[in-house]
Amino acid sequence: MNTLFGLPVALDALIRVLIIVSVMTVVVMGLIYVERKVLARFQQRLGPTRTGPMGLLQSVADALKLVAKEDVRPTNADPWVFELAPFLVFVPTFLGFVVVPFALAWSVRDLDLGLFYILAVSSVNIVGWVMAGWASDNRYAMLGALRAVAQSISYELPLVMAMIAVAMVADSLNISEIVRGQAMVPNIVWQPLPFLMFFICMLAEMNRPPFDIPVGESEVVGGPYVEYSGIRWSMFFLAEYASMFIMALLGAAVFLGGSAWPFGEQLGLPWQILLTVAKAGLIIFVVIWTRASFPRLRIDQLMSFSWKLLLPVSFAQIMVNGLILVYDLPYGMSHTLLAVCSAAGVLFVASAINRSVTSPRPRPLLIPRSEAAR
Amino acid sequence: MTNALQPSEFEVQDIMINMGPQHPATHGVFRMVLQVDGEIVKDLIPHIGYMHRGAEKLSETMDFRQGIGFMDRTEYLAQFNAELGYVMAVEKLMDIEVPERAQWIRMILCELNRLSSHFMFTGAFGTDAGVFGTSFTYAFRWREEILDLFEEITGDRLMYAYFRPGGLAWEVTDNFEARVRQVLELSKQGIKDIDGLVTNNEIFKARTQGVGVLTKEQAIDWGTTGPVLRASGVQMDIRRDEPYLFYDQVEFDIPIGQNGDVYDRWCLRMEEMRQSVRIVEQCLTKLQPGPIQPERMPRMLRTPPGEVYIRTEAPRGEFGIYMVSKGGNRPHRLKVRSSCFANLQSLRDMSIGQYVADAVLALGSMDIVLCEVDR
Amino acid sequence: MTTEGAAPERTLSGTIWSEVDRALSGITASAERAVLDVIVTIPRDEVIRGLKALKADEALAFDYLRCLTCVDNEADGMDVVYHLYSTEKRHNVTVKVHLEANDLFVDTATTVWRAANWYEREAAEMFGVRFRGHPDPRTLLMPEDMTDTFPLRKDHPLAEIEVLQGEGIAWGVEE
Numbered sequence: 001m002n003t004l005f006g007l008p009v010a011l012d013a014l015i016r017v018l019i020i021v022s023v024m025t026v027v028v029m030g031l032i033y034v035e036r037k038v039l040a041r042f043q044q045r046l047g048p049t050r051t052g053p054m055g056l057l058q059s060v061a062d063a064l065k066l067v068a069k070e071d072v073r074p075t076n077a078d079p080w081v082f083e084l085a086p087f088l089v090f091v092p093t094f095l096g097f098v099v100v101p102f103a104l105a106w107s108v109r110d111l112d113l114g115l116f117y118i119l120a121v122s123s124v125n126i127v128g129w130v131m132a133g134w135a136s137d138n139r140y141a142m143l144g145a146l147r148a149v150a151q152s153i154s155y156e157l158p159l160v161m162a163m164i165a166v167a168m169v170a171d172s173l174n175i176s177e178i179v180r181g182q183a184m185v186p187n188i189v190w191q192p193l194p195f196l197m198f199f200i201c202m203l204a205e206m207n208r209p210p211f212d213i214p215v216g217e218s219e220v221v222g223g224p225y226v227e228y229s230g231i232r233w234s235m236f237f238l239a240e241y242a243s244m245f246i247m248a249l250l251g252a253a254v255f256l257g258g259s260a261w262p263f264g265e266q267l268g269l270p271w272q273i274l275l276t277v278a279k280a281g282l283i284i285f286v287v288i289w290t291r292a293s294f295p296r297l298r299i300d301q302l303m304s305f306s307w308k309l310l311l312p313v314s315f316a317q318i319m320v321n322g323l324i325l326v327y328d329l330p331y332g333m334s335h336t337l338l339a340v341c342s343a344a345g346v347l348f349v350a351s352a353i354n355r356s357v358t359s360p361r362p363r364p365l366l367i368p369r370s371e372a373a374r
Numbered sequence: 375m376t377n378a379l380q381p382s383e384f385e386v387q388d389i390m391i392n393m394g395p396q397h398p399a400t401h402g403v404f405r406m407v408l409q410v411d412g413e414i415v416k417d418l419i420p421h422i423g424y425m426h427r428g429a430e431k432l433s434e435t436m437d438f439r440q441g442i443g444f445m446d447r448t449e450y451l452a453q454f455n456a457e458l459g460y461v462m463a464v465e466k467l468m469d470i471e472v473p474e475r476a477q478w479i480r481m482i483l484c485e486l487n488r489l490s491s492h493f494m495f496t497g498a499f500g501t502d503a504g505v506f507g508t509s510f511t512y513a514f515r516w517r518e519e520i521l522d523l524f525e526e527i528t529g530d531r532l533m534y535a536y537f538r539p540g541g542l543a544w545e546v547t548d549n550f551e552a553r554v555r556q557v558l559e560l561s562k563q564g565i566k567d568i569d570g571l572v573t574n575n576e577i578f579k580a581r582t583q584g585v586g587v588l589t590k591e592q593a594i595d596w597g598t599t600g601p602v603l604r605a606s607g608v609q610m611d612i613r614r615d616e617p618y619l620f621y622d623q624v625e626f627d628i629p630i631g632q633n634g635d636v637y638d639r640w641c642l643r644m645e646e647m648r649q650s651v652r653i654v655e656q657c658l659t660k661l662q663p664g665p666i667q668p669e670r671m672p673r674m675l676r677t678p679p680g681e682v683y684i685r686t687e688a689p690r691g692e693f694g695i696y697m698v699s700k701g702g703n704r705p706h707r708l709k710v711r712s713s714c715f716a717n718l719q720s721l722r723d724m725s726i727g728q729y730v731a732d733a734v735l736a737l738g739s740m741d742i743v744l745c746e747v748d749r
Numbered sequence: 750m751t752t753e754g755a756a757p758e759r760t761l762s763g764t765i766w767s768e769v770d771r772a773l774s775g776i777t778a779s780a781e782r783a784v785l786d787v788i789v790t791i792p793r794d795e796v797i798r799g800l801k802a803l804k805a806d807e808a809l810a811f812d813y814l815r816c817l818t819c820v821d822n823e824a825d826g827m828d829v830v831y832h833l834y835s836t837e838k839r840h841n842v843t844v845k846v847h848l849e850a851n852d853l854f855v856d857t858a859t860t861v862w863r864a865a866n867w868y869e870r871e872a873a874e875m876f877g878v879r880f881r882g883h884p885d886p887r888t889l890l891m892p893e894d895m896t897d898t899f900p901l902r903k904d905h906p907l908a909e910i911e912v913l914q915g916e917g918i919a920w921g922v923e924e
Binding site for chain 2: 147221298364368
Binding site for chain 2: 783784785786788812813814815816818820821830832836839841843862863864866867888889890891892900901905907
């Protein structure tokens with residue numbers, strides 16, 4: 001075990017956890033600011049401008065306000081479950097930071113089963129959601145929590161399957177190794193379909209639009225959060241953005257070449273960090289873009305999309321990968337085959353989506369005024 | 375007592391969800407109690423009346439000039455259309471002839487008002503469907519231009535009180551025509567923007583097609599009006615069937631839906647916006663200088679005894695004013711036949727058997743204004 | 750909009766009345782001409798039969814209820830007013846039912862058009878007219894327990910309400 005400055009393991013772990021929690025909280029606050037600004041630009045607005053230069057201190061002001069607010073608990077709420085629920089969302093989310101590689105040699109702990117670990121801990125927080133929904137004694141919260149469970153379970157599977165497919169190609173579950181393996185070509189070239197599925201499932205896992213059904217403002221007014229206020233609500237909020245950050249980092253590391261491609265090894269640490277930030281930033285930008293432009297899906301559409309399309313396609317992808325890789329073909333040939341098959345899968349998914357919504361239906365008639373007048 | 379499980383212990387119970395009066399999707403203070411089985415709506419009970427201000431009673435105490443301002447407060451998204459019904463009722467009862475210029479200006483303002491109201495709908499409905507505020511800001515940007523024009527003319531952004539029995543309160547600004555043309559160009563751009571953002575969006579289509587269907591028979595039986603009625607395939611547009619102002623002198627198309635669902639209502643409103651632009655363009659070519667009030671207007675508005683039911687095509691449908699006069703300077707009875715009131719009755723039929731999220735969309739697609747429903 | 754004929758002596762010739770009269774055979778109806786529409790007055794006991802006949806008649810086909818409301822004529826009782834329209838034939842007629850002040854009830858029109866439901870609920874709470882056989886006789890706009898006051902009646906006070914709201918409010922009683 002190599003620890004910082006040769007400290008005992010427990011102390012070393014404590015220091016790392018403290019660094020992660022404090023630094024990441026600040027980063028997440030920055031992320032909230034970025035989201036507000038970018039979203040505002042999509043909506044022809046300016047976003048926060050008043051607090052600090054260019055509104056930079058808006059998140060700080062919000063955080064202060066939230067901390068200072070009264071922590072209200074409804075009389076009928078189940079006290080223990082209600083109070084514990086935010087922790088069960090917050091802690092598992094931040095556990096994900098343990099294996100995320102910020103640069104080639106920069107992660108809290110380099111686990112051999114890192115990919116497996118991150119998917120496992122990121123799905124624990126659903127317990128917190130259900131607790132919040134149940135304990136609030138509010139029907140919107142309950143409905144939201146049930147929706148969250150259904151959605152989380154449905155999208156967990158394709159997410160894992162997509163990750164398995166790419167792990168087969170990368171030949172590892174260690175995230176750092178996956179990143180190093182992409183020094184020449186990022187995985188997205190070989191596996192575009194898993195990347196697409198990862199992106200969709202990521203949106204669903206984070207309850208981001210168009211999959212924000214559990215928290216849909218116009219239906220269940222915030223879902224499980226509806227009775228929370230002050231510091232507990234801000235814990236949910238922080239967890240949401242932290243998980244967005246983790247997912248973006250994960251996507252950048254596993255699919256986009258992380259800090260390795262291009263020339264990560266050669267150009268040193270600053271370039272690696274720049275690469276990570278740029279790639280994660282790109283994913284986050286697209287997530288915000290999606291939020292600004294898509295309406296919300298309905299719960300049955302969401303479920304059937306996952307079970308009837310994403311899951312079978314992901315199984316097919318795994319089988320195809322297995323078939324190609326088992327024959328020990330030369331590198332160029334096997335990977336070209338992978339890329340072709342996966343790209344065909346992307347086209348299939350796109351056409352399936354397109355076919356399901358463009359049903360032929362009569363257009364509105366235009367009747368000239370003079371024609372029908374009597 | 376036996377420990378055997380009774381069948382009743384396995385009975386599934388529907389839960390009641392109370393939406394409103396304060397809920398982001400109810401557009402004001404509408405309340406509906408949903409009986410849901412999981413996500414499926416089994417029953418829906420609408421409750422209205424939270425915004426009831428006794429407008430009809432108050433109008434009986436106000437003379438005909440004071441009543442105009444009150445109509446703005448009744449229909450706060452289509453104020454000119456509401457005023458028009460009121461002043462037309464007074465004109466009919468008193469048999470006043472309105473000068474041509476005043477009529478054309480009224481028509482321009484009413485159609486622009488329809489545009490601004492439909493912009494409001496597109497924004498609010500997008501939010502109902504879950505577009506996080508983008509459709510709202512898109513729509514409001516262009517609605518703002520129209521409101522600016524109204525402010526220049528009437529001096530107020532929302533409560534205009536500009537129409538008078540006999541004509542208009544005062545002459546429009548000198549650059550009126552140029553400004554209207556400018557606003558029309560911007561509105562065209564706005565319609566294109568919103569069309570591009572929402573109308574052909576796959577998720578939007580998936581969410582709205584086949585949702586909240588109202589058949590032709592249901593639509594007529596419930597007395598729905600406006601785009602809700604036309605989306606169900608009924609050809610009824612008061613501008614065409616019983617032309618008022620100069621609607622018989624301009625050319626425009628009436629969109630008729632063929633599916634009666636939420637998506638048709640959306641498409642109809644988008645099309646109506648384009649037609650409104652077309653109508654205003656034609657009005658501008660026919661606008662001539664002239665008086666805006668009849669030459670001999672009585673100083674005191676007194677109607678002979680009588681009654682009249684004026685119906686006009688407001689953005690949300692038929693806006694009716696039933697005015698009974700027993701002589702004197704104020705109405706004996708004023709009934710406002712609100713278009714949303716009639717549409718809202720059909721909400722239950724639209725929503726039963728659908729998902730909770732669809733009930734929200736069905737409500738949104740009616741474009742309700744609670745001030746008008748409760749009066 | 751422009752010319753509506755000479756105002757005082759409006760005749761019924763050339764209006765829809767002849768058709769309506771034919772459809773209402775067996776019902777004692779009288780007609781007068783208002784500014785825009787023809788007003789047909791039907792006795793209370795026959796009104797639902799009359800409305801059904803108007804809806805069912807092929808030439809008339811009044812399938813659309815525009816509006817239903819009441820008018821309080823104080824000592825002369827009340828009128829229940831139905832504004833009908835035909836979406837197919839595109840013509841209008843107004844039907845009136847006269848009620849005596851001490852005997853305010855009429856059969857419900859929800860059996861003819863479902864649209865009458867809310868209009869009748871509103872008229873019932875505002876004027877105290879009972880619509881016999883109404884499927885859902887709750888209040889609509891008023892509070893649920895406010896079934897003894899009828900705000901739109903002419904004898905309902907407007908200004909004195911301020912006095913009722915508290916002792917400190919004096920500006921309601923000027924004299």
